[in-house]
Amino acid sequence: MERNIRISGYSISHTDLIRFIIIAALTLFCILITTFSISRDLETIYAQLFYFPIIYATYFYPQRGLYFAGGCAIVYEMFAYIYIFPDTGGMIYVTLQALLFVCIGAMVAYVSEKLNTSESQTRSIVEKSQLGIILFDKNDFSIRLSNTHLEHMLGYTAEDLAKMTFPQLFATQQDQQRFYDALGPGEEIANFETLFLTRKKEPVWVNLSWNRITENLISCTVVNINAFKLAKLAADEIDARYKQVSDSLPTSIIIIRNQMIVYANPSFTAFSGYEPDELLGKDPLTLIHPDDQADFTKACQLAETPSLPPARSEIRFLIKSKKTRYATLFFSTILQDESPAVLINLVDIPERESTQERAQLDKRRKRGLISTFAYELRTPLQPIMGYINLLMQDPEKYGVTEETRLILDRCAKSVDRESQIINQMLELSVIGTGKVSLEYTVFSVPELLKTIINAGKYGTEATITIDVPQDLTFDADKKKIATVLDTMLSNAVKYSMPPRTVQVIYRSSPGDPMHNLSIKDNGIGITDARLDEIFEPFSVPCPGENNMKFDKIGLSLAIAKKYIKLHGGYISVDSIKGLETTFGIHIPKQRPEEV
Amino acid sequence: MVRKIMIVEDDQPILDLMDLLIRKLGYEPVLVPNGLEALELIKKEAPALVLLDIMMTPINGWEFLEKLRGEYGMRQIPVILFTASPLVDEKMEKMKDPHLGVLTKPVSLADLKAGIARYLG
Numbered sequence: 001m002e003r004n005i006r007i008s009g010y011s012i013s014h015t016d017l018i019r020f021i022i023i024a025a026l027t028l029f030c031i032l033i034t035t036f037s038i039s040r041d042l043e044t045i046y047a048q049l050f051y052f053p054i055i056y057a058t059y060f061y062p063q064r065g066l067y068f069a070g071g072c073a074i075v076y077e078m079f080a081y082i083y084i085f086p087d088t089g090g091m092i093y094v095t096l097q098a099l100l101f102v103c104i105g106a107m108v109a110y111v112s113e114k115l116n117t118s119e120s121q122t123r124s125i126v127e128k129s130q131l132g133i134i135l136f137d138k139n140d141f142s143i144r145l146s147n148t149h150l151e152h153m154l155g156y157t158a159e160d161l162a163k164m165t166f167p168q169l170f171a172t173q174q175d176q177q178r179f180y181d182a183l184g185p186g187e188e189i190a191n192f193e194t195l196f197l198t199r200k201k202e203p204v205w206v207n208l209s210w211n212r213i214t215e216n217l218i219s220c221t222v223v224n225i226n227a228f229k230l231a232k233l234a235a236d237e238i239d240a241r242y243k244q245v246s247d248s249l250p251t252s253i254i255i256i257r258n259q260m261i262v263y264a265n266p267s268f269t270a271f272s273g274y275e276p277d278e279l280l281g282k283d284p285l286t287l288i289h290p291d292d293q294a295d296f297t298k299a300c301q302l303a304e305t306p307s308l309p310p311a312r313s314e315i316r317f318l319i320k321s322k323k324t325r326y327a328t329l330f331f332s333t334i335l336q337d338e339s340p341a342v343l344i345n346l347v348d349i350p351e352r353e354s355t356q357e358r359a360q361l362d363k364r365r366k367r368g369l370i371s372t373f374a375y376e377l378r379t380p381l382q383p384i385m386g387y388i389n390l391l392m393q394d395p396e397k398y399g400v401t402e403e404t405r406l407i408l409d410r411c412a413k414s415v416d417r418e419s420q421i422i423n424q425m426l427e428l429s430v431i432g433t434g435k436v437s438l439e440y441t442v443f444s445v446p447e448l449l450k451t452i453i454n455a456g457k458y459g460t461e462a463t464i465t466i467d468v469p470q471d472l473t474f475d476a477d478k479k480k481i482a483t484v485l486d487t488m489l490s491n492a493v494k495y496s497m498p499p500r501t502v503q504v505i506y507r508s509s510p511g512d513p514m515h516n517l518s519i520k521d522n523g524i525g526i527t528d529a530r531l532d533e534i535f536e537p538f539s540v541p542c543p544g545e546n547n548m549k550f551d552k553i554g555l556s557l558a559i560a561k562k563y564i565k566l567h568g569g570y571i572s573v574d575s576i577k578g579l580e581t582t583f584g585i586h587i588p589k590q591r592p593e594e595v
Numbered sequence: 596m597v598r599k600i601m602i603v604e605d606d607q608p609i610l611d612l613m614d615l616l617i618r619k620l621g622y623e624p625v626l627v628p629n630g631l632e633a634l635e636l637i638k639k640e641a642p643a644l645v646l647l648d649i650m651m652t653p654i655n656g657w658e659f660l661e662k663l664r665g666e667y668g669m670r671q672i673p674v675i676l677f678t679a680s681p682l683v684d685e686k687m688e689k690m691k692d693p694h695l696g697v698l699t700k701p702v703s704l705a706d707l708k709a710g711i712a713r714y715l716g
Contacts, residue, residue: 367682370681371680371681371682374679374680374681375650375678375679375680375681376679377679378679378699378700378701379606379609379679379700381700381701382609382612382679382700382701382702383608383609383611383612384701385701385702385703386609386612386613386615386616386701386702386703386704387612389616389703389704389705390612390615390616390619390704393619393704394619415701419701426681
C-alpha cells in the first residue's frame with residue numbers, strides 16, 4: 001500500500017507504462033495461446049488465461065479495464081467463431097465464456113473501485129492535510145511516508161525524506177535523546193515540542209504528536225510552531241527581565257489574578273513576613289484588615305478599567321506576626337501569561353503606624369507629665385497653706401499681730417490663686433478632656449447671680465444692674481454655669497473703668513431656642529484683633545500691645561468657653577475699644593436629648 | 596475620748612503639718628510614714644478615719660486601700676485620699692466605695708475640717 005501512495009506525478013506515468021506493457025504482453029500471450037488451442041480443439045482449457053490481463057487491468061484501471069475486458073471478449077469470440085462455426089453448442093459455450101470475461105472484469109472493477117475510493121480518500125486527507133504527517137518505522141526509524149505539507153515545511157522532497165530516518169530531522173543530539181526517551185514506553189505522545197532542522201539547516205520549532213498505527217509503524221503529526229514559539233520565547237525573555245527588575249525593587253509588588261496572588265516580589269515577602277510559597281495562591285483579602293477589604297476590592301475593580309490612571313489607596317495589611325502595617329497601594333492592570341491581572345505596587349508607610357502609636361503614647365505621657373507637674377506644684381503648697389491657716393486660726397498662740405495677719409492673708413490669697421491656676425490648667429489639659437459629663441438641674445438664674453455677686457463681693461467694687469426676669473430658670477449644669485458667670489462678672493468688674501458699671505441683661509423671645517444672657521461693662525474694651533484670642537488658653541499676646549491687663553484673664557475665659565460649648569451653646573463678645581465690652585452667653589433652652 | 600485619725604504620708608513636712616492641723620481640729624493624729632507600717636498599726640491603733648496619701652513606696656495608697664478593704668476586712672473605716680495627683684478622682688469614682696473620699700492638696704484647714712466632718716460628724 002505504501003508503495004502505491006508514494007506515487008507522485010512523474011512516477012505514476014512510469015508505473016502506468018509498466019502496467020500497460022504487462023497487460024499488452026499478457027493479452028498478446030493469451031491471444032496466441034487461445035488461437036493455438038482453438039485450432040487444436042483445446043479451447044476449453046486455455047480461454048481462462050484471459051482472466052489474468054482482465055483482472056490485472058480492471059484492478060488497476062476499473063473503467064478502462066472494463067472496456068479492455070469487453071474488447072477481450074469480442075476478440076476471443078471472433079477468433080472462436082472462425083474455428084467453431086457452425087457448431088451451435090460450441091458457439092453458445094464461447095459466447096458464455098466471453099460474457100464471463102466481462103462479468104469477472106465488472107466484478108474486479110467494482111471491488112477495485114471501492115478499494116481505490118477509500119484509498120484515494122485517505123491519500124487525499126493525508127496529502128492535503130494542513131498538518132505535517134510522517135510515518136516511520138518503529139525499529140529502524142526509516143521514513144515510510146510524508147505529505148507535501150511536511151515537505152514544504154522542512155524544504156525536503158519526498159525522495160529526500162525516503163532516504164532519511166526520522167531522528168535525522170532533529171536539530172540537536174539532545175532533542176534526539178529527548179525523543180528516544182519519550183518514545184520508549186509511550187504509545188501516544190502529544191505536544192512534544194522540539195527543534196527540527198530544514199534542508200537549509202535552519203532551525204524550526206515544531207510540535208510533535210505521535211501514535212502507533214501498526215505494530216511497527218508510527219504516525220506522527222508535525223505542527224510548525226516556530227512563529228508562536230519565538231514570540232513566546234521573546235515574551236518569556238521580557239517576563240524574565242521584568243521579573244529580574246521587580247525582584248530587585250525595594251518597593252513591594254504583587255500580582256493578583258482570579259482572586260489569587262500569582263506573584264510577590266521579595267520586598268513584599270519581607271513586608272508581609274510570609275514565605276513566597278505561602279503567598280502564592282493565597283486570597284489577597286486574607287492579608288487585608290477587615291475594615292479595608294471593601295476598599296481593596298473596589299480599587300482592584302477600578303484598576304480593571306484601563307482608561308483610568310493607577311488607582312491609589314491606603315490599606316492596612318495584616319502581616320504574619322498578626323501586626324497591622326500601613327501601605328499606600330497603586331493598582332494597575334497588566335497582562336500576565338496572556339490574561340489580565342492586577343498589579344499592585346505597595347509603598348510601606350511605617351510612619352503612620354508609629355504616628356498613631358506615638359500619639360497614644362504621647363497622650364499617655366502627657367497625662368503622666370501633667371499629672372506629675374500638678375502633683376509636684378501642689379504638694380509644697382500644702383504646708384504653706386496649712387501653716388498660714390494655723391497661724392491665722394490661733395494668732396495669740398503663735399504671736400501673730402494684726403499687721404502679720406494682713407500679710408498672712410495676702411499669702412493665703414496667693415496660694416489660693418496658685419492652686420486655682422493649677423486646677424484651671426488641668427481642666428484645659430488632656431486630663432480635663434475626659435470630664436465631659438454635665439450634671440443637669442433646673443435652677444433660678446437671678447438667685448445664682450446674687451450668690452456669685454455676694455461671694456465675689458463684686459457689688460462693692462462696681463454698680464451692678466441686673467435686668468433678668470425674676471422667674472428665669474436654666475436647665476443646665478449649675479456648677480459650671482456658676483463658674484462661667486463668675487468669670488464674666490469678675491472680668492467685667494476688673495476691666496471696667498471708674499465709675500464702674502456692670503449690666504447683666506437677659507433677652508430671649510419665646511420662639512428663640514437659646515437663652516441669651518449678656519454681661520456688659522464700661523471697660524477698656526478689646527480690639528477686634530484680640531477678640532478671638534482671649535478665649536485661647538496659653539495664647540501668646542500680640543506684639544506691641546499692652547497685653548499685661550489681658551494676661552490676668554488667665555485661663556478662665558477658655559474654661560468658660562469650654563463649659564458653654566459642652567452645653568451646646570457659645571459665647572459671643574462685642575467690644576468698642578475704650579468704651580465697653582459685652583460678653584454674651586448663649587445656651588439652648590432645651591436640654592439635649594442624649595443627656 | 597479623743598478619736599484617732601491615722602495619717603499615712605511619706606512627705607515629712609506634710610506629716611509635721613498634719614500633726615498640728617489634726618490636733619487643732621480636736622483629734623489625735625497617728626502619723627505613719629508608709630503603707631506597710633500603717634497596716635501593721637491599724638488594728639492596734641484603731642483610728643476613726645485614715646487620711647491616705649497615694650504616691651508612696653513601698654506600697655502606694657491604692658495598694659494600701661486594697662489590703663485594708665480586703666485582707667484586713669476593714670470595709671467600714673472611712674478613708675480620705677489626701678493627694679496632689681489630679682488623676683485620683685476618676686479612679687475613685689470607679690471604685691464606688693461609700694466610705695471613700697478625696698481631698699486635693701493643698702487643703703485649707705476649713706476644707707480639712709469639713710472633709711473629716713463628713714465622716715466623723
